[in-house]
Amino acid sequence: MTGERAGQITAGGAGLGAYRPLLGVADEMLGADGQIRPIWSRMAAHLGGLAPADLAIQMARADRYLRDSGVFYRQYGSAQAATADRAWPFSHIPVLLDEDDWSQIASALIQRADLLESVMADLYGPNHLVSSGRLPAGLVAGNPAWLRPMVGIRPRSGHYLHFLAFELGRGPDGKWWVLADRAQAPSGAGYALENRVATARAFSDLYAQENVQRLAGFFRDFRDALLNRRQDRDSRVAILTPGPLNETYYEHAYIARYLGFTLVQGEDLDVRDGQLMVRTVAGLRPIEVLWRRLDAEYADPLELDPSSRIGTPGMVAALRAGGLTMINSLGSGILETRALMAFLPKLAPHLLGEKLAMPNVATWWCGDAAARSAVLSAPDRMILGDALATGMPADQRGDATRAGDLETADLARRLQSRGTGLVAQEAVTLSTTPTLLQGRLAPRPMTIRVFLSRNSGGWSVMPGGFARIGATPDPAAIAMQHGGSAADVWVVSPRSVVPDSIITGTPPPLRRRSASGLPARAADNLFWLGRYVERSEGIVRLLRAYHTRLAEAGPASAPLLAAMKPLFDQVGVDPRTGVPKALLENLSAAIGSAGRVRDRFSPDAWSALDDIDRSARRMSSRVTAGDDAARALSALLRKLAGISGLVHENMYRFVGWRFLTIGRLHERAMGISAALAVLADPEAPEGALDLAIEIGDSVLTHRRRFSVTASRDTVIDLLALDPLNPRALRHQIDGLRDQIDMLPAANDHGALSPLAREVLLLHAELATADPATLTSAELWSQRSRIGTLSELLTKAYFP
Numbered sequence: 007m008t009g010e011r012a013g014q015i016t017a018g019g020a021g022l023g024a025y026r027p028l029l030g031v032a033d034e035m036l037g038a039d040g041q042i043r044p045i046w047s048r049m050a051a052h053l054g055g056l057a058p059a060d061l062a063i064q065m066a067r068a069d070r071y072l073r074d075s076g077v078f079y080r081q082y083g084s085a086q087a088a089t090a091d092r093a094w095p096f097s098h099i100p101v102l103l104d105e106d107d108w109s110q111i112a113s114a115l116i117q118r119a120d121l122l123e124s125v126m127a128d129l130y131g132p133n134h135l136v137s138s139g140r141l142p143a144g145l146v147a148g149n150p151a152w153l154r155p156m157v158g159i160r161p162r163s164g165h166y167l168h169f170l171a172f173e174l175g176r177g178p179d180g181k182w183w184v185l186a187d188r189a190q191a192p193s194g195a196g197y198a199l200e201n202r203v204a205t206a207r208a209f210s211d212l213y214a215q216e217n218v219q220r221l222a223g224f225f226r227d228f229r230d231a232l233l234n235r236r237q238d239r240d241s242r243v244a245i246l247t248p249g250p251l252n253e254t255y256y257e258h259a260y261i262a263r264y265l266g267f268t269l270v271q272g273e274d275l276d277v278r279d280g281q282l283m284v285r286t287v288a289g290l291r292p293i294e295v296l297w298r299r300l301d302a303e304y305a306d307p308l309e310l311d312p313s314s315r316i317g318t319p320g321m322v323a324a325l326r327a328g329g330l331t332m333i334n335s336l337g338s339g340i341l342e343t344r345a346l347m348a349f350l351p352k353l354a355p356h357l358l359g360e361k362l363a364m365p366n367v368a369t370w371w372c373g374d375a376a377a378r379s380a381v382l383s384a385p386d387r388m389i390l391g392d393a394l395a396t397g398m399p400a401d402q403r404g405d406a407t408r409a410g411d412l413e414t415a416d417l418a419r420r421l422q423s424r425g426t427g428l429v430a431q432e433a434v435t436l437s438t439t440p441t442l443l444q445g446r447l448a449p450r451p452m453t454i455r456v457f458l459s460r461n462s463g464g465w466s467v468m469p470g471g472f473a474r475i476g477a478t479p480d481p482a483a484i485a486m487q488h489g490g491s492a493a494d495v496w497v498v499s500p501r502s503v504v505p506d507s508i509i510t511g512t513p514p515p516l517r518r519r520s521a522s523g524l525p526a527r528a529a530d531n532l533f534w535l536g537r538y539v540e541r542s543e544g545i546v547r548l549l550r551a552y553h554t555r556l557a558e559a560g561p562a563s564a565p566l567l568a569a570m571k572p573l574f575d576q577v578g579v580d581p582r583t584g585v586p587k588a589l590l591e592n593l594s595a596a597i598g599s600a601g602r603v604r605d606r607f608s609p610d611a612w613s614a615l616d617d618i619d620r621s622a623r624r625m626s627s628r629v630t631a632g633d634d635a636a637r638a639l640s641a642l643l644r645k646l647a648g649i650s651g652l653v654h655e656n657m658y659r660f661v662g663w664r665f666l667t668i669g670r671l672h673e674r675a676m677g678i679s680a681a682l683a684v685l686a687d688p689e690a691p692e693g694a695l696d697l698a699i700e701i702g703d704s705v706l707t708h709r710r711r712f713s714v715t716a717s718r719d720t721v722i723d724l725l726a727l728d729p730l731n732p733r734a735l736r737h738q739i740d741g742l743r744d745q746i747d748m749l750p751a752a753n754d755h756g757a758l759s760p761l762a763r764e765v766l767l768l769h770a771e772l773a774t775a776d777p778a779t780l781t782s783a784e785l786w787s788q789r790s791r792i793g794t795l796s797e798l799l800t801k802a803y804f805p
Contacts, residue, residue, distance in 0.1 A: 151339035177434050708721075
C-alpha cells in the first residue's frame, strides 16, 4: 500500500473516510506528495482491510483493558474532582517513528539532558552563569522555582537530574523541535506503559510484525539504578506522591507496583538525625532514595513553602546531611521556566562545547520587568495581552505568549532591545497524525513526550513515549485538560525485536524483604477496606432477607421486619428501597480506601470492586421492593463473594493482608453479635431464629448438625460458639486473635500488647461460654468490646 494516495485508505465497506492532511501542515502518515510513508504501510494496510465491525472489536479490546485496569486521569477544575475520575482519554492509533529517526532524537535529547544538568549544577553551585552575564539575574533570583535553601547542597548521587521528559513537536520542514523541558517531576511514563499494553491488545497481530521496540528494559534499568544508589541494602526506595487527589495519582501507584517500590505520602515520612524515615506498622524504617512526584516547593514546609500540607518537615535537612538521594533534586523546576529556553542555544557551546542538536521553539527573553510599563504602548499591550509575565515555570503561571504571527514575533524582538520584563515564544505549526473519530481516520496535531533516565552508564532514552493528540485541528486542544487524548508511540525497527520484560536480565542474589515495611497509612486503609467490603456484604444479606420475606408473606411479615430495625439502624440503612443510599455509600468508601492503596491492590480485585459499585448504582435506579430487590441483591452478593475469593486466594500473606483480614473479621464479628442479640432474643417474633440462620449463611449446616427445629440454643451454638463455622462469632474472634498475635510488637516474647490482651480475653470468654450464659445483654456487651479493638489497633499502628 506504499503507493496509495490520500483518500484511498478505506476499509472494506467500513468507510474510514478520505484522509487528507491539513493544508500547509506536515503529516506523520502521508508525505508531501500524498504517498503513505513506508513506516506506515503495514498499519495503513491493516486498517484498510478491516470491516467496521472488526475495527470496533479491535478498538473495544483496548478500551476494555483500560477500563478493567482502572486507568484514570483526574481533571482539575471539576466540581467533582475529589470524587470523580475521568476515563483515560485514549487515542487508539499509535504514532509510528522510524528507528533511524528515533536514534537522532535520542542523541539530541541526551545532549540536552547533559546541558540541563550543567545549568542546574551552576545555579545551585558557583552561579557563574549569572555572574558572567550569560543568564539574567532577574530570571533566576526572581523566579519562585529557584529554591534558595538548596544553594550549596551537593546531591549525594553526584547528579541533580535522574529522570527527565521533553515535549517534542515536528514542524512543517520535518524537523523536531523541543517545545518544553520537564525536570520538576515528569509525569506520563506509567501511562506510556498502559498505552502500550492497550495498543498491543488492539493490534495484537500487527504489533509483533512491526518489530516495535519494547519499553520494559528502560524501566528495569532505571529500577536497578535506583536500587543500586542505596548504601544500606535494608533501606528502601520510595515514590513520593501528593496523594489520591493528584491528577496523575493512578500513574504513581502503577509505577510503584510495577517497579516494586514503596508508595508514600508526605505524612508517611519523618526525618530523624538527617535520615529520611517512613512510618511503618513496625516503626520507623530508612529511605535512601526518593523518587519525587510532587512539586519541590511543597516538599518541606519547614524550609520551603510553610503552607504545604503534603510535605515533610526536615526534607531539605536530610538532603543537606547527605542521607538521601532525591529524584530529581529539589529546585529542578527552574529548568522548566520557558524564558530559560531563550538562552540554552548559547549556553550549549559554553557548557558542552557544541551546538544544540535539536533546537527549542524560538523564545525571547525581554529583559528587566521594571522597564515594562515605560516602553509598552497601548497597541503593544493589545498584541501581547496581559498574560505575559516574567519567566515563571510554564506549568504554574502564564509566563509566555505563543507569537502566532510575524507582528507578535517582531514586537518581541523590539521589546527585547528595550529591556522589558517579558518572554515571548513563537508558535510552531505541529505535524498531524491519524486518529479515529467516529470510525474514520482524521488528522490531528500531536506532540510526543520522551523520557530519559540516568543509569550507571549514563542517560537512557525510552524507545517510545507518550503522544498527545489534539481534540480538534487547533493545537491549543492538545492538552488533556482541554479535551486532548493520549496515544502510544511505536519506534519501529527494520530488524526483529527480542521480547523483553521487567523481570529479565541477570537475577540479583536472593534477598527477601522485611514483612513489616508496610506504611502505617496503607495499613489503615487496608483495615478499613476490609471493614467496608464486609459491611457491604452484611447490609446486602440483611436487605435480601428483608425483601425475601416481604415478597413471600407481605403484610404478615410486618412483626419480623419491624424486629430487624435495630440491625438496619446500626448501619444507617433504610430497607424500604431495594438498593438504599447507605449501601452505595459503603461501596464508595470501599473504593476510596482501595484507591488510596492502588499500589497494593490487584487490578483484578479493583476491577471486581468497581464492577460491584457500578452494578449497585444501576440497580438503585430501577429495582423495586420485594422479589425484584431480593433477586438483585443475590446478584450483588455473588459479586461480593468474588472479591473475598480474590483476596483470600491471590493476595500474598504479607502484613498488608493481615490488616485487611483483621478489618473483615472485625466487621463480621460486629455484625453477627448484633444479629444474634436481636434475632435470638427470647422476645423476638416468630421466624427470627430462621432469619438469623439465613443471615449467617448457615441454613444447610444447621440442618446437618441439628435434626430439630431451630431453637435459641442451636442458633447460639452454631452462630456464636462453633469455632468451625466460618460465620460464627467464635470463628471471627479466633481469627482476630491469630492475626493480631502475628502483628509487629503484639506478642513480644510473651509480653502482650493492649490489643493482643483484649482479643485474648474476648477469646477466653467465648471459649468458656454456653448458650444459656450468652444472653442478649452479653452479646451487646461483646459487640461493644469488639468495637474497642478498632480503637486499640488505631492507637498501636496508625498514629
